[in-house]
Amino acid sequence: MENKNKGITLITLTITVVVLIILAGIAISSGGNVIRKAKLEELKTNMLLIQAKAKSYVEEATFKMGINPNEEKKIEVRQEIYESETGAQLEKAETIPTEFAIEDSTTCYWLTPATQEKWGLNKIEIEENEKYLIQFDETNLAVEVYNTKGYEGKYSLKEIDNIQE
Numbered sequence: 001m002e003n004k005n006k007g008i009t010l011i012t013l014t015i016t017v018v019v020l021i022i023l024a025g026i027a028i029s030s031g032g033n034v035i036r037k038a039k040l041e042e043l044k045t046n047m048l049l050i051q052a053k054a055k056s057y058v059e060e061a062t063f064k065m066g067i068n069p070n071e072e073k074k075i076e077v078r079q080e081i082y083e084s085e086t087g088a089q090l091e092k093a094e095t096i097p098t099e100f101a102i103e104d105s106t107t108c109y110w111l112t113p114a115t116q117e118k119w120g121l122n123k124i125e126i127e128e129n130e131k132y133l134i135q136f137d138e139t140n141l142a143v144e145v146y147n148t149k150g151y152e153g154k155y156s157l158k159e160i161d162n163i164q165e
Contacts, residue, residue, distance in 0.1 A: 040151055040163065046124045047132070047145040047157040050111060053119040054134050054143040057081055057088050062138045074138070082109050082136065089114040093133060100133065100146050100155055107136040 061081040065073055081087045090109035096102050111132040116122060126132070133146040145157045154160050 040160070043147060043149075043151055044157070044160055046121075047147060047160065049121055049124065050119075050132055050134065051143050051145045051157060053121065054088070054136070054145070055141075058136045058138055058141055058143055061136065062141055065138060078107065078136075089118055090134065096133065097148060097155075099150070099153075102135060102146075107138070109134050109136070 061077050064077045064081065069077070082090045083092060088109075089112055091112050093105055093108035093110050096105050096108055102108060111134060116124060116126075127149065130147065130149040133148070135144045135146070137143070146155050147160075148155070151160055151163070154163065
């Protein structure tokens, strides 16, 4: 009588382990892509929320400035609408990161915690080294939002919005 061993051979076990490693690698790489895409979408959403809230202020400022305002009137209205406690409570941007590539910083303001609260954007989590910059364009009734953290070397909402994933 022959003694037959029934069980898993070493070759079968090796093939099974290799297949499992390949499947794990695929799952990990696709999981990383999902996380990257979620972070991008979160950043875009935050910037769009800030832009939507800021648009009403640029419209109000344009209305108060009137037709062909002089520089003094523009400065006065900007302080009233963008900086004051009854306005948006934004902080005037004295220095702007060079990666933003903004030529005219006269209409640039940093989003403050007071503004976040006033605009109902408390749910936006801002990291310690992260800030949002808002650039108002009263001439075109437009608002551009920038983020100091950015995403893959892109910092403005226009640039980030054009990323295809």
